[in-house]
Amino acid sequence: MIRTIYQAAAGMMAQFARQLTLSTNLANIDTPGYRQQVSALRDFQQLYLLRLGQGQASPVGPLSTAVRWDDPRIDLRQGALVETGRPLDLAIAGNAFFAVQTPDGIEYTRDGRFQLDAQRRLVTADGYPVLGEQGPLVVPPGDIWVEPDGTVLVGDTVVGRLLLIEFPAEATFTAAPGNRYRTDAQGIPSATAGVSQGFVEAANVDLTQTLTDMLAATRSYQLAARTLQLADETLRLAVNSVGRVSQG
Amino acid sequence: MEALYFPAVSGIRAQQLRLDTIAHNLANLETDGFKAVRAEFAAIPPQQYLIARAGEAVLGPVHVGAGVELIGTTWQPTLGPLEVTGDPYDFVLGGPDLFVISQLPDGTTAYRRSGRLSVDGAGRLVFADGSLLQPPISLPPGTQLDHIAPDGTVWVRSADGTTTEAVGQLTLARFPNPQGLLAAGNGRFLATEAAGQPEVGAPGRGTWPPILSGVREHSNVDLADQMTQLIMAQRAYTANLRALQTIDELVEIATRLRQ
Numbered sequence: 162m163i164r165t166i167y168q169a170a171a172g173m174m175a176q177f178a179r180q181l182t183l184s185t186n187l188a189n190i191d192t193p194g195y196r197q198q199v200s201a202l203r204d205f206q207q208l209y210l211l212r213l214g215q216g217q218a219s220p221v222g223p224l225s226t227a228v229r230w231d232d233p234r235i236d237l238r239q240g241a242l243v244e245t246g247r248p249l250d251l252a253i254a255g256n257a258f259f260a261v262q263t264p265d266g267i268e269y270t271r272d273g274r275f276q277l278d279a280q281r282r283l284v285t286a287d288g289y290p291v292l293g294e295q296g297p298l299v300v301p302p303g304d305i306w307v308e309p310d311g312t313v314l315v316g317d318t319v320v321g322r323l324l325l326i327e328f329p330a331e332a333t334f335t336a337a338p339g340n341r342y343r344t345d346a347q348g349i350p351s352a353t354a355g356v357s358q359g360f361v362e363a364a365n366v367d368l369t370q371t372l373t374d375m376l377a378a379t380r381s382y383q384l385a386a387r388t389l390q391l392a393d394e395t396l397r398l399a400v401n402s403v404g405r406v407s408q409g
Numbered sequence: 410m411e412a413l414y415f416p417a418v419s420g421i422r423a424q425q426l427r428l429d430t431i432a433h434n435l436a437n438l439e440t441d442g443f444k445a446v447r448a449e450f451a452a453i454p455p456q457q458y459l460i461a462r463a464g465e466a467v468l469g470p471v472h473v474g475a476g477v478e479l480i481g482t483t484w485q486p487t488l489g490p491l492e493v494t495g496d497p498y499d500f501v502l503g504g505p506d507l508f509v510i511s512q513l514p515d516g517t518t519a520y521r522r523s524g525r526l527s528v529d530g531a532g533r534l535v536f537a538d539g540s541l542l543q544p545p546i547s548l549p550p551g552t553q554l555d556h557i558a559p560d561g562t563v564w565v566r567s568a569d570g571t572t573t574e575a576v577g578q579l580t581l582a583r584f585p586n587p588q589g590l591l592a593a594g595n596g597r598f599l600a601t602e603a604a605g606q607p608e609v610g611a612p613g614r615g616t617w618p619p620i621l622s623g624v625r626e627h628s629n630v631d632l633a634d635q636m637t638q639l640i641m642a643q644r645a646y647t648a649n650l651r652a653l654q655t656i657d658e659l660v661e662i663a664t665r666l667r668q
Contacts, residue, residue: 180659184652187420188423189450191423191450232472246485276483279602281586286480287451301616302583372651386662
């Protein structure tokens, strides 16, 4: 019985965590380059039940006592490209990331809202240099033009080429500040990704799906809460009513 | 406890700020030289939660997203629609990172995009707020402004209209990162460390684009774009409000567990 209570409580905790992930996705629905987080639920460690009787134990089967909420995965699907007309807004079509030099090492981002810093380097919105194939790009005055393959030109002069890094499908990412991600996986320069100048990539959060998941999570939470109350009620009966001596 | 509500609240706040910038842009739809402002948001990286432990059931440590934050505002660095006015006091700078230099009455240097000049009582060229053009240019008595040449030379015409004479040349300033300038109202921008050291030059030479005289630059706010943004911001606001209500509903259920 106590087990049922714990099981229901675990369900509630998991659904709550899922709800928080969903609301984080909604909060970032307008954050360019944001990748939505997808949570997954799975069984907690299983127990093996045995029936004891007549001096021997016979197996009953496995039982999972709880549900476990995994660390959310980052959904890498392409977001919509939205035109802004700003020469330093860059969006990637394809599977690659921009590489950014930060004090914590190289981080990767899909958020291409770039600008120039006081040294005329191409930097992210929070001021970290965006890497080209030969290190940070220093852009001289003039009209900036970015080719679809990532080559940056001012007038007719080539300034450098943006480093676009692609990762194997099994790579895992952890989020860092400024819409960036860290990974231990080894990436390779992308041969297929294209850069669109004057666009940003919108967040890949699906509003309808998120609100639907939110409803489902709420109902699952209610159900788990109800289960907990029922288990509690059953326990109450067991404790208070079973075996009560009639006071007749 | 507050951490539970924070992602949704941060989303609501973000959309509120976005609505504020849209309102600001719409209010400046007719302000000459105005650049549309955009609020820039970034996701707050997930926090590690040791969510809970209830007997055998353990959840965590897990990383749960923490919402969204405003990291700044930037302006649209493109020219607005140009209108030919033929008025010699109007001019447009050829690039969005170019500024003319002015001196405010208290002596500070301000940079401005707007090219609307006028003449004060002493014949000096000033801007609409009374600040002096730098380096100063004065019109000799009895003359009036004829035109400003593409290279920034200021030409005046004598009172009888027969002779013209060059009295000075406009100097431009260019910042590596104009987005880093501090907008001080009245079209003034103040230099900051983030904007970098200004480079000073004369228009029409080398990498310095020429000046367009007799032309006025309108606000680059695009009404249709702003209205679309407005609708999207409202929808996103509502969705985040719904998320907040949902989280609150869950907390309500939890608090009613023990009847």
